[in-house]
Amino acid sequence: MSEIQPEESARHAAKMARIKAARDKIMAGKTEEKGLIIVHTGPGKGKSSAGFGMVLRCIAHEMPCAVVQFIKGAWDTGERRLLTQHFSHLCQFYAMGEGFTWETQDKARDIAAARAGWEKAKELIHNETNRLVLLDEINIALRYDYLDVDEVVAFLLTEKPPMTHVVLTGRNAKLALIEAADLVTEMAAMKHPFRDGIKAQKGVEF
Secondary structure, three states: OOOOOOHHHHHHHHHHHHHHHHHHHHHHHHOOOOOEEEEEOOOOOHHHHOOOOOHEEEEEHHEEEEEEEEOOHOOOOHHHHHHHHHOOOOOEEEOOOOOOHHHHOOHHHHHHHHHHHHHHHHHHHHOOOEEEEEOOOOOHHHHHOOOOOOHHHHHHHHHOOOEEEEEEOOOOOOHHHHHOOOOOOOOOOOHHHHOOOOOOOOOOOO
């Protein structure tokens, strides 16, 4: 590795100083705080994982939070075990789904489960003690019209407490939800081991 010359070091320091000054100016204008509507969508892996990462951040700050799992609530997942066994005093966890629609093969049952999940979600969001509520895979329920997207959006925009964050995950987020959200992240699918015949594995997918 070549030694950094004094002139190069000075140029680098000057460049970083300019970047810092510009960044500090931007950050000085960012003073507002509010409860955010956050959407994690797209075909790539990581939507729920990112949502649960935010739940763990809240727990680390001793901020009460809650999770409602739609669709895949019947799964025995690592995050469910961790939160219910070790952090139940800070995080309420409700697994309301019964599996993907092609597994239950009963539309009325799927709709009933989704409606029950949404009623629980509204209750948890209304409770201002909860600083963040994760609605895991709700976008799937919205995609299949088990829930009315206009009803969900209207509730989030008019009834969500001002400082409560709500995270909604799942593929194919509907446009109305995307437009209402404060933060939207789309996970891209570049490579996935499933395509090579590798099944979902503990610690990675669940």
